Every structure is written in C-alpha cells, then in structure tokens.
Amino acid sequence: MKVSYYPGCSLESTGKSYDHSTREVCGALGVELQEVTDWVCCGSSAGLKMNRFVSTALSGVNLALLEKEEPGEVVAPCPFCYRRLASAQEEMRQDPKLKGEVEEVIDAELVGSLKIHNLVTFLREKVGLEAIGAKLKKPLAGLKVVPYYGCFMVKPQQVTGCGDTENPTSMDEILAALGAEVLDWDFKTECCGAGLSLSKTDKAVELSGRLIREAAFRGADAIVVACQLCQANLDVRQGQVGKEDNKQYDLPVIYFTQLMGLAFGLAPAALGLNHHLVDPVALLQKKGLIG
Amino acid sequence: MNRLTGAAVEKDFLSRVIEESGQNLLACLQCGKCSGGCPISSDEVAGPRRLIAEILYGNKRQALEDPTWWYCVACGTCMTRCPVEINMYRVATALAEMAEEEKVPPSEPDIHLFEELFLKSVEKYGRANELKVVMNFNLRTHHPFKDMGVGMTLMRKGAINPGEFLKGGRAGERVARIFSRISSKAQRKGTGE
Structure with missing residues (x-):
C-alpha cells in the first residue's frame, strides 16, 4: 500500500521520534510513505487564530501538491496538520469565493476530493488489526497504559467525523492488539493546554496536571499519545505538576507508534525511545520489554 | 465599563462576526454547554457563552477585548457539544482579524x-x-x-x-x-x- 505522507514542522524538530517511529512501523507493515515534496507549514494554531486566509491558503499549497501525487490519499501523524488539511478542503468546498481567492494566490487549481487520514485511524481502519497482529513479535504483556487522544484528531466531530468524541476506541484497540493492558479512564479527549505551553505556561501545567494525576490514580505505567504537542506538554510539564503535588510522577509519555515498533521487535533506538524527558526505557526494561 | 452608545457600528458588529466566521450566533441558546466544557474557561477568562452574549448585545469593544478568544486553543470541544453546532474557533479568527484591523491592543x-x-x-x-x-x-x-x-x-x-x-x-x-x-x-x- 502506498500513501502520501505529510509530516509537518514539529515532526522535523521536537517531534522527530514520532516521525521516525511512524516511518519504521509503516515500513514493517508494508505501507510505503511517500513524503510530499516541498510541503509547507499548515500555519498551526497561530495561523488559524490570526488569519483565515493565510491558514486556508497554506493548507491550499499542501493540498495542491498532494493532489498531484499518485496515491490520492494522505496520512498526517500530527493531529493539527491533519485537521487543518481536512478542514481547509471542506471550507473551500463550502465557500467557492474563498477557494477562488486561494487558487489565485497559490497559482494552482484544487479538485477538492483528497482522502485525508490521521495516523491512528489510518492504521486502525486502512491497515487493520489483523495486519498489525500478524507483525507482533514481542507482546506488551504486563504494560498498563492509558490511551490519550487529545483534541485535534477527534474534535470537532463535524470536521473529523470521529464516531465518539468522548470515548474514542481506535487507539485502545491497536494497543490491545499489541498485548498491552489498556486501562479505562475519563480524560481521553480532555485538553493538555496545547499551544498555550509557552505563552500561558500556568494554564498548560494546570491542564496537563489533570491528565497526569488521573493517569497516576488509575495505576497506569505510561500515557500513550498520538500527538507531538500532547507528548511535549505531558512530558515537559510533568516536573512542574509533581512540584505542585510534592511528589514525582514518573509517567513516561510514549507515542503509540513507538509501542507498535517495540511490539514488532524493532530496535528501541530507531524508535527514539531514548528521547523523552521522563525516561520510558527504565520502565520498559523493568517490564522485560527491552533487553 | 462598557456601555452601548447606539452607534450604527455597534449594530453592524454582530452581522459582521456572523458573516466572517460563518457561524450563526443568532441560533445560540445561551445554554452554557460550551463554557462548561471549555478548557480555558476560568475565574479570569469567561469562556464562549459569555463571549457570544457580548457579540449578541453588540458590545464590540468588550468582545474585542475579551481574553477568551485569545486563550482559545481551537480544541473544538464547544462545537462538538453545542446543540446548534457553533464553531467558536472560527469566531475567534473573525475577532482576531477585526481587532487587528481596528488596532485594538491585544488583551493577552x-x-x-x-x-x-x-x-x-x-x-x-x-x-x-x-x-x-x-x-x-x-x-x-x-x-x-x-x-x-x-x-x-x-x-x-x-x-x-x-x-x-x-x-x-x-x-x-x-x-x-x-x-x-x-x-x-x-x-x-x-x-x-
């Protein structure tokens, strides 16, 4: 199977272990990721907040590039990039005037029928649990995890088409297929503080803190994520949350692709498991999942 | 204190926000499900329900100075839970563009x-x-x-x-x-x- 790949800016930088583990896992599953040439930033939350035209046109550039590529569908691991691409295509379909303005400025015509997937749904639905299960070499037995979906790949339902925004289960199912013990918890789609991490750090600590406390209360060994911004907030702000509570939480925040890779028997270093602030390696060694 | 003056520009404000955001704020029931689920609502930041009220009243200055839309992280929770499906991050963009155009100093x-x-x-x-x-x-x-x-x-x-x-x-x-x-x-x- 061949699919276009739009990594986005973070996956080249602070989220590169998400990029690396995605490429490794897709390789193992026989999914050929064709990175779209000359892609640009989607404008992220800054573009979306400050200027509708800029935000839509930046995604317009990416959509125009993607439409020229042969696979006809794209997967984006970053939930914000994913939602922005999907939303821009839909907004231009509903607003021909906006579409015309974007097409004029980017000097390209847009068809508007690209299939856009987030990585979790792509692996769960397009690749499927059977194919994932067939690659299983080292089941994640005894590893207790809470799956954290965050906001952008789930909400709003009108953009993402997610069937259950309060209790999505796609990542639960993937992790269960890997043999992990998936714990039930209430904060699957509560906000981590997202883009306020730097400009309103207290807010990000407050919101990430709720998630960390709840995960610890449920007895999780680790929080599993599918977003580099969620990863950064829960990992980087965990020390501050611990300081407020006078304790050390020590809850590794791991990408679901890293756990897939580990269960497929891929090398931990190739998955970037040594890159996180709260070290998952010690935990995974203790559980006998890393030699 | 913000008080309406009756100027025509105040009356235009609501229709401009509706047009530029593509969100029909007139359908808002003021039920408050949005602010109830909003991650950035707090004692200091009122949240989407009140921001919509300010816009519906035509209180342009108050709305453009409201920290709510600056704080908005576009999580989409309000739209997901809203009975009339109002997308508030689209409203935030419309207000950000208007505030910039009218050189209103950012409240955040x-x-x-x-x-x-x-x-x-x-x-x-x-x-x-x-x-x-x-x-x-x-x-x-x-x-x-x-x-x-x-x-x-x-x-x-x-x-x-x-x-x-x-x-x-x-x-x-x-x-x-x-x-x-x-x-x-x-x-x-x-x-x-």
Whole structure:
C-alpha cells in the first residue's frame, strides 16, 4: 500500500521520534510513505487564530501538491496538520469565493476530493488489526497504559467525523492488539493546554496536571499519545505538576507508534525511545520489554 | 465599563462576526454547554457563552477585548457539544482579524506575541522553526532562561538538535505571495481605500 505522507514542522524538530517511529512501523507493515515534496507549514494554531486566509491558503499549497501525487490519499501523524488539511478542503468546498481567492494566490487549481487520514485511524481502519497482529513479535504483556487522544484528531466531530468524541476506541484497540493492558479512564479527549505551553505556561501545567494525576490514580505505567504537542506538554510539564503535588510522577509519555515498533521487535533506538524527558526505557526494561 | 452608545457600528458588529466566521450566533441558546466544557474557561477568562452574549448585545469593544478568544486553543470541544453546532474557533479568527484591523491592543500580549513570532517564522522559512520561535519568545518576554534545564536535557538526549538554531531555508514563492497578499490588504485598509 502506498500513501502520501505529510509530516509537518514539529515532526522535523521536537517531534522527530514520532516521525521516525511512524516511518519504521509503516515500513514493517508494508505501507510505503511517500513524503510530499516541498510541503509547507499548515500555519498551526497561530495561523488559524490570526488569519483565515493565510491558514486556508497554506493548507491550499499542501493540498495542491498532494493532489498531484499518485496515491490520492494522505496520512498526517500530527493531529493539527491533519485537521487543518481536512478542514481547509471542506471550507473551500463550502465557500467557492474563498477557494477562488486561494487558487489565485497559490497559482494552482484544487479538485477538492483528497482522502485525508490521521495516523491512528489510518492504521486502525486502512491497515487493520489483523495486519498489525500478524507483525507482533514481542507482546506488551504486563504494560498498563492509558490511551490519550487529545483534541485535534477527534474534535470537532463535524470536521473529523470521529464516531465518539468522548470515548474514542481506535487507539485502545491497536494497543490491545499489541498485548498491552489498556486501562479505562475519563480524560481521553480532555485538553493538555496545547499551544498555550509557552505563552500561558500556568494554564498548560494546570491542564496537563489533570491528565497526569488521573493517569497516576488509575495505576497506569505510561500515557500513550498520538500527538507531538500532547507528548511535549505531558512530558515537559510533568516536573512542574509533581512540584505542585510534592511528589514525582514518573509517567513516561510514549507515542503509540513507538509501542507498535517495540511490539514488532524493532530496535528501541530507531524508535527514539531514548528521547523523552521522563525516561520510558527504565520502565520498559523493568517490564522485560527491552533487553 | 462598557456601555452601548447606539452607534450604527455597534449594530453592524454582530452581522459582521456572523458573516466572517460563518457561524450563526443568532441560533445560540445561551445554554452554557460550551463554557462548561471549555478548557480555558476560568475565574479570569469567561469562556464562549459569555463571549457570544457580548457579540449578541453588540458590545464590540468588550468582545474585542475579551481574553477568551485569545486563550482559545481551537480544541473544538464547544462545537462538538453545542446543540446548534457553533464553531467558536472560527469566531475567534473573525475577532482576531477585526481587532487587528481596528488596532485594538491585544488583551493577552504574550499569546499575541507567540502567534506573531510563529507566523513570522513560517513567512520567512515556509516551515516553522520551532526552536527559534521558542528562543525569540523567551528573549522578547525577558525570560531568556525559561525551560532552559528541560531544553538542555532534551538536547543531551538527542531529542532536539541545536543545529536547528542555525538552520536557514527560505519560503517558496507561493508562501511569499500568501503573506504579501494580507500585508497589501492591510495597507489598503490603512489608507482608507
């Protein structure tokens, strides 16, 4: 199977272990990721907040590039990039005037029928649990995890088409297929503080803190994520949350692709498991999942 | 204190927000499910229900100075739970554009600064250089050593590459045209055209 790949800016930088583990896992599953040439930033939350035209046109550039590529569908691991691409295509379909303005400025015509997937749904639905299960070499037995979906790949339902925004289960199912013990918890789609991490750090600590406390209360060994911004907030702000509570939480925040890779028997270093602030390696060694 | 003056511009405000956001605020029931689920609602930040009320009353100044839309992280929870499916991050964008056009000082200057620095990076390089944005933000807010310990540890672990500070690149023609279109539009408005 061949699919276009739009990594986005973070996956080249602070989220590169998400990029690396995605490429490794897709390789193992026989999914050929064709990175779209000359892609640009989607404008992220800054573009979306400050200027509708800029935000839509930046995604317009990416959509125009993607439409020229042969696979006809794209997967984006970053939930914000994913939602922005999907939303821009839909907004231009509903607003021909906006579409015309974007097409004029980017000097390209847009068809508007690209299939856009987030990585979790792509692996769960397009690749499927059977194919994932067939690659299983080292089941994640005894590893207790809470799956954290965050906001952008789930909400709003009108953009993402997610069937259950309060209790999505796609990542639960993937992790269960890997043999992990998936714990039930209430904060699957509560906000981590997202883009306020730097400009309103207290807010990000407050919101990430709720998630960390709840995960610890449920007895999780680790929080599993599918977003580099969620990863950064829960990992980087965990020390501050611990300081407020006078304790050390020590809850590794791991990408679901890293756990897939580990269960497929891929090398931990190739998955970037040594890159996180709260070290998952010690935990995974203790559980006998890393030699 | 904000009090309506009865000026025509106040009456235009609601219809402009509706038109530019594409969200029919007149359908709002003021039920409050949005603010109940909003992650940034707090004692200081009123949240979407009240922001909609301010717009419905035509209280333009209060709405443009409301910190709610600055704080909005576009999580989409309000729209998901709203019985009439109002998308508030689209309303936030409409208010941000209006506030900029009318030179209303940002009620949350730090959030504004971060968004500006991020977009400058995209304008310059075509892709955001995250590390440079973080560094510039910390310098401009006079906290140059904020998160420095964390940054050093991540560098030592190989999670972030200090070489990224030196990474250049230049935005392609399409990105340049996108940004020049909005700056020329802003100039035209500034000269009254």
